[in-house]
Amino acid sequence: MTSNEPKQKAPIVKLYPHQAAFLDMFFSTDCKRQILLKGGYGTGKTTVLNAVAQEFLKQRPSARVLFMAPEGLLPSFGERLRETNTPLQIIERYIFREMLDFKANGDFWPVGQVNLISHDFANKNDIQDSISNTIWDLVIIDEARAFRENLIQLFSNVSTKSNKVIVSSTVASEDDESFFERGITVVEWRHDMFANHELYGERYGAKIVPRPALHEVVYSLTLLELNIRDKVSDLFQIFKHTVPSQNLIAKLLLKSSQSSPAALEGILQKMVERPNNLESLASSPDLAGADLLEKTPIITDVSDIVKVQEIAANVIQENYDIDRDSKLDAFNGLLSRINEGSNFNARICVITEYVSTLYYLATEMENQGAKCILLHGRMTLSDRQRSISQFNKDGGLLITTVAPLQGFELSDASDLVFYDIPGNKEALWVVLSRFDRIGRAIQLNMHVFLPDNSANSVIDESLELLRKVVTEAYNSGQTVARLGQF
Amino acid sequence: MAAVISNLRLLDNSEAARGLDLASELFHRINRIIPQDQVVLTIEPTCKVRDAIALMRKHGYSQVPVVMSGEVLGVFSFRSFAFETASASLDDWSKQKCSPGDLQVDDMLEEFKFARVNEEMKNVFDAMDKDNGVLIGTPENLIGILTPMDFLKYLHQVASPFVMLSEIELALRALIHIALNPDQIVTVARRCLTSIYGSEDKVPTSLEDMTFDNYQSIVSFGDNWEAFEPVFSGTRTRTSAKLKEINEIRNDLFHFKREITMQDHQSLATHRNWLLSKVKQAGGCLKSEVSHD
Numbered sequence: 001m002t003s004n005e006p007k008q009k010a011p012i013v014k015l016y017p018h019q020a021a022f023l024d025m026f027f028s029t030d031c032k033r034q035i036l037l038k039g040g041y042g043t044g045k046t047t048v049l050n051a052v053a054q055e056f057l058k059q060r061p062s063a064r065v066l067f068m069a070p071e072g073l074l075p076s077f078g079e080r081l082r083e084t085n086t087p088l089q090i091i092e093r094y095i096f097r098e099m100l101d102f103k104a105n106g107d108f109w110p111v112g113q114v115n116l117i118s119h120d121f122a123n124k125n126d127i128q129d130s131i132s133n134t135i136w137d138l139v140i141i142d143e144a145r146a147f148r149e150n151l152i153q154l155f156s157n158v159s160t161k162s163n164k165v166i167v168s169s170t171v172a173s174e175d176d177e178s179f180f181e182r183g184i185t186v187v188e189w190r191h192d193m194f195a196n197h198e199l200y201g202e203r204y205g206a207k208i209v210p211r212p213a214l215h216e217v218v219y220s221l222t223l224l225e226l227n228i229r230d231k232v233s234d235l236f237q238i239f240k241h242t243v244p245s246q247n248l249i250a251k252l253l254l255k256s257s258q259s260s261p262a263a264l265e266g267i268l269q270k271m272v273e274r275p276n277n278l279e280s281l282a283s284s285p286d287l288a289g290a291d292l293l294e295k296t297p298i299i300t301d302v303s304d305i306v307k308v309q310e311i312a313a314n315v316i317q318e319n320y321d322i323d324r325d326s327k328l329d330a331f332n333g334l335l336s337r338i339n340e341g342s343n344f345n346a347r348i349c350v351i352t353e354y355v356s357t358l359y360y361l362a363t364e365m366e367n368q369g370a371k372c373i374l375l376h377g378r379m380t381l382s383d384r385q386r387s388i389s390q391f392n393k394d395g396g397l398l399i400t401t402v403a404p405l406q407g408f409e410l411s412d413a414s415d416l417v418f419y420d421i422p423g424n425k426e427a428l429w430v431v432l433s434r435f436d437r438i439g440r441a442i443q444l445n446m447h448v449f450l451p452d453n454s455a456n457s458v459i460d461e462s463l464e465l466l467r468k469v470v471t472e473a474y475n476s477g478q479t480v481a482r483l484g485q486f
Numbered sequence: 487m488a489a490v491i492s493n494l495r496l497l498d499n500s501e502a503a504r505g506l507d508l509a510s511e512l513f514h515r516i517n518r519i520i521p522q523d524q525v526v527l528t529i530e531p532t533c534k535v536r537d538a539i540a541l542m543r544k545h546g547y548s549q550v551p552v553v554m555s556g557e558v559l560g561v562f563s564f565r566s567f568a569f570e571t572a573s574a575s576l577d578d579w580s581k582q583k584c585s586p587g588d589l590q591v592d593d594m595l596e597e598f599k600f601a602r603v604n605e606e607m608k609n610v611f612d613a614m615d616k617d618n619g620v621l622i623g624t625p626e627n628l629i630g631i632l633t634p635m636d637f638l639k640y641l642h643q644v645a646s647p648f649v650m651l652s653e654i655e656l657a658l659r660a661l662i663h664i665a666l667n668p669d670q671i672v673t674v675a676r677r678c679l680t681s682i683y684g685s686e687d688k689v690p691t692s693l694e695d696m697t698f699d700n701y702q703s704i705v706s707f708g709d710n711w712e713a714f715e716p717v718f719s720g721t722r723t724r725t726s727a728k729l730k731e732i733n734e735i736r737n738d739l740f741h742f743k744r745e746i747t748m749q750d751h752q753s754l755a756t757h758r759n760w761l762l763s764k765v766k767q768a769g770g771c772l773k774s775e776v777s778h779d
Contacts, residue, residue, distance in 0.1 A: 323721055
């Protein structure tokens with residue numbers, strides 16, 4: 001871009017009234033130096049943080065701005081800033097090295113742009129030092145929860161040297177305020193303020209819709225499927241030790257067997273190939289939470305290794321022989337029921353934790369002549385955006401893993417199908433918050449699958465967690481209903 | 487994750503962009519080869535040889551830069567230690583009245599070449615060959631250290647998906663050959679590829695002339711599954727799902743849409759091994775058929 005070219009006018013970000021009020025407060029002369037923005041998922045914190053960064057650079061084009069966010073959110077933060085023509089640079093190791101090489105005398109963090117950096121990268125010793133030794137005009141820290149564990153010292157250094165600091169926190173906690181000096185500004189966007197849309201709706205004209213409802217879809221496993229579950233349980237026993245990593249592998253085994261034959265096969269194949277190497281399992285493309293695992297051998301006993309290989313190979317073979325997938329049948333039944341019952345263009349989003357299950361479902365849909373839209377972590381950001389736009393515009397079936405949903409809004413979806421239930425509260429909130437957002441115009445129906453003839457403690461835990469989160473979120477015991485037998 | 491191309495669109499808006507060498511995002515330069523999580527270990531010149539070697543063993547390094555007041559003085563390595571130790575006579579050691587481990591590392595330094603992060607890989611080959619390592623940055627601003635193993639790992643990471651995809655494609659071709667005779671290949675190709683190629687006479691009749699997309703279509707086509715089921719076993723949906731996943735990674739890789747991740751590597755490896763097992767099983771069946779004949 002040359003100076004002769006006309007400057008592009010920055011697009012105006014549409015803000016809800018509470019977001020606009022925050023922006024006014026931030027740029028008012030009596031605003032305190034440090035601000036804590038507490039707010040539940042789906043309340044629009046991300047939008048307002050971006051708007052602050054955009055407006056700050058507009059008012060002070062030579063300001064030095066640091067924006068720290070969870071790794072997974074960097075691309076969407078970056079894209080949102082780009083949409084408003086806000087200069088930015090995602091700083092990661094390679095860029096940082098170039099900055100070092102380019103200007104070694106310390107003061108090398110660029111001005112006039114948002115320096116966007118992940119919490120994890122900021123946590124590296126050399127990066128912490130570099131950030132701490134810089135005077136920032138504005139520091140924005142998104143998701144202080146993720147930040148709290150390791151970066152308190154960095155926060156302390158940065159906040160004392162910076163002219164303005166905003167920290168956002170999703171789960172409101174009294175501890176959040178312990179970060180700060182006395183006399184900070186605390187802005188709280190309470191969940192009930194938006195969860196009960198009535199308040200917001202009456203004041204600002206949003207349509208009032210019933211709260212989301214959870215439906216449990218019951219189905220029965222065949223004898224062959226039950227037999228496989230038993231074999232998986234044998235493997236589970238080998239891995240189920242008190243060591244957290246082994247216990248996690250055991251749980252992942254059960255979860256994969258619950259997800260789909262494709263997910264189970266993927267994990268079993270790795271067990272056959274490298275049974276004594278935890279890393280090969282931990283870095284499986286499918287395994288959520290793999291980063292929790294230590295890079296140590298899972299099992300060291302040779303007899304156990306042989307046993308694992310034998311059982312896994314056996315189950316793979318039996319898994320191949322199964323020509324009926326009861327859960328998939330139930331899923332197909334559910335889709336028919338949703339499509340028959342809706343008098344509008346249904347927008348159905350299916351959540352799985354496994355990429356292999358995602359492709360399995362997509363292929364099944366294609367075999368039936370139905371088109372579906374895919375969303376998973378390996379897609380480029382532009383491909384992800386294309387998927388989301390297509391789904392929001394045309395409706396249909398979106399099959400997605402959990403992580404890439406972050407940063408997107410799916411408030412027009414009519415149905416949310418948990419083909420797999422995310423195993424932790426955090427992930428569940430990530431999912432729910434994408435769908436149950438301010439501005440939702442129709443009720444969200446959530447569906448979960450429940451085998452009635454197989455005991456699986458991991459699934460029981462996940463389902464219990466989902467019920468709990470839904471009840472907490474929507475403050476109603478009426479939302480959980482059995483949809484019936486398939 | 488390495489610098490993503492999407493960043494490039496913005497660099498021209500910022501002051502920093504003018505100083506950053508954008509070519510390093512597009513070309514395989516030294517910056518890409520330095521391990522992302524590398525933490526440069528340095529020691530002071532007064533460090534005892536014994537302590538330095540203990541430190542190097544602990545971290546699995548064979549060399550370590552020696553730094554004083556932020557400036558690199560040289561490199562202490564197993565090699566520099568061996569040279570100095572071997573060149574001293576018994577008389578020399580007797581005069582020093584100490585063992586080699588008691589000496590300071592600054593008595594045993596060697597000089598390494600420096601390279602900038604934006605340099606071409608080939609520029610450091612000679613230095614790498616001579617010294618077994620290159621320092622990155624300048625003596626006053628040490629950014630990293632590069633070893634032959636870093637090169638090897640990087641090149642393997644870049645090349646291995648292509649190698650695995652070639653194995654996958656050839657294995658899939660072989661399995662289709664096993665499942666169908668040449669006449670059947672022509673029949674199924676016409677059946678399921680005519681709509682793609684526009685007319686029957688344009689459909690390739692030899693597997694060698696077909697694309698991976700074509701293979702996927704042939705195997706996944708409903709009416710063809712009866713022929714493929716004995717070779718692939720399982721269900722058509724599961725086999726097709728695997729081929730679909732491979733094809734998407736392949737397209738991303740061959741069209742350079744994005745960087746291939748560790749997860750992609752894992753997926754390709756898993757699917758490659760799945761096809762290998764199918765080739766082995768099919769090969770075993772063929773042998774057994776031949777022996778029965």
